[in-house]
Amino acid sequence: MLADEVLVAGQWRQGRGAPIKTIDPATGQVIATVHAASLDDVEEAVTAAAHAAHDPAWRELPAHLRARLLHRIADFVERDADRLSALQTADTGKCRTETRALVLSAAGTFRYTAAALETAEDAITPSRGPYVTMSVHEPIGVVGAITPWNSPIASDAQKLAPALAAGNAVVLKPAEWTPLVALALGRLVHQALTEAALPTALLSVLPGRGSVIGDAIVRHPAVGKITFTGGTNTGRTLAHAAADKLIPVSLELGGKSPTIVFDDADLEQALAGVMYGVFSSSGQSCIAGSRLFVARSRYEEFVGELVARTEKLRVGPGTDPDTQVAPLVHHKHRDSVAAYVDLAREEGATVRCGGAAPEGDSYRDGAYYLPTVLDGLPNSARVCQEEIFGPVLVALPFDDEDDLVAQANDSVYGLACGLWTRDHAKAWRVARRIDAGTVWINTYKQFSISTPFGGLKDSGIGTEKGRDLIRGYQRQKSLYWGTGTAPLPWAAN
Ligand code: NAP
Secondary structure, eight states: OOOOEEEETTEEEEOSSOEEEEEETTTTEEEEEEEOOOHHHHHHHHHHHHHHHHOHHHHTOOHHHHHHHHHHHHHHHHHTHHHHHHHHHHHHOOOHHHHHHHHHHHHHHHHHHHHHHHHOOOEEEOOOSSEEEEEEEEEOSEEEEEOOSSSHHHHHHHHHHHHHHTTOEEEEEOOTTOOHHHHHHHHHHHHHHHHTTOOGGGEEEOOSOIIIIIHHHHHOTTEEEEEEESOHHHHHHHHHHHHHHTOOEEEEOOOOOEEEEOTTSOHHHHHHHHHHHHHGGGGOSTTOOOEEEEEGGGHHHHHHHHHHHHTTOOBOOTTSTTOSBOOOSOHHHHHHHHHHHHHHHHTTOEEEEOOSOOOSGGGTTSOOOOOEEEESOOTTSHHHHSOOOSSEEEEEEEOSHHHHHHHHHOSSEESEEEEEOSOHHHHHHHHHHSOOSEEEESOOSOOOTTSOBOOEETTEESOBSSTTTTGGGEEEEEEEEEOOSSOOGGGOO
16 A cells, blocks of 8 residues: 655645655554655645635634534544544554544544534623723634644544634644554545635645654744644653744643552452553553552452453454454564563562563564563652553552552652542542542543543643633634723823
């Protein structure tokens, strides 16, 4: 398959950059060659996006008609759900059940955003003089959106839907390892824009290396907002670039989320939740519950059973409906996960299960890694502090609530947390003491577009989702309408 077209300024054509081979991580086979965008493509896309954003056909389109466009995109995504899910499984290795859910969640994001757009109101603020005061929201212009490889269509939609709803144009850069789904989504958005006779340059999709193409988008003078999901180091670089330009930036970054089992927890629920929280998506999830804290009195009982069940998880290709743990996104990433487990061994960890690639012919060419449980390390160990982004769980005991909160918060990250207890007062207390943007109580990794999501500390700046999701892509402006009939007194005759 040769997918040599990228979307530049409303036109499908071969990118002027180097070819990128994208592989199926289950087999190691090349599934497509995409010609990356070049710096000239970035220049052309951003310039055309700035014109499109100011085109009266778009700029003056009433909110309910922009909402109609978003619904049309959602219709297309739902119509093509099977195709998009199969494409994402081939590109990322993820299980079909998961990629299908991600595709449908992307459609849901467009619909929810459409509803938020149609019901968003500007305000008349209380007047404090002979004037009427209003606070209104306007588009920023061109938004640069940069997304990672782990959940392509969902993270693309979370940026694209509110940015378009707000009245902007978008230049989207997907990750080099997984460009196919963003390009497929780009085709659907392009089709909806064409059908509605709107400027097609409102969206460009420019795959290419982050440090070249992503960097050029971020630094382009006509880009007025950066929205980024990815690693903390990259996020920090982007924040510096945004600070130089004095433009807003929102960052959804990494995590090392604690998941906590108290001595009074329902152990069946907790076991299922902890395993799902860290091993689904093969651990390649920003909110993976990768640090497990268990009350010391139940530690051996819980971790022993967890290890027994983890050893039975079914590892296989994402196309097999029985698979629970699919391959990692890329062989290089698998090697980085394996290197972390080797480091844990050097740090003195006990590998309770996993700790290697699975054996057998069917796994030989894929980027597989066994779900792994480590323990015997203090929370200060590197594997307890750094994001591994793979199917690796580190278990630690805790003595009491203060010890637990101190250990759980001893992390540069603050993305998510899970608590398992039957004591609601304790859950409330601990949930409020943990540094995390999201806390799940007796559940984990549940997501709703209607609930804001964002990280604290090194996990990010700003939130996505929720009723105000469009506001982050707008500028606020105040209007004063004079109502007096006499001239202002200071300069009056
Ligand atoms: P990454 O290396 O930071 O890359 C993310 C995106 O940024 C990719 O498109 C990448 O391009 C691009 N990029 C890299 N360097 C850049 C630069 N100097 N300027 C502009 N763009 C640049 O992260 P990743 O490894 O793809 O993704 C995994 C990370 O994402 C994890 O840390 C995970 O926790 C985080 N994540 C966070 C959330 C959240 O909502 N908080 C959700 C999902 C993932 P190329 O890769 O093509 O070079």
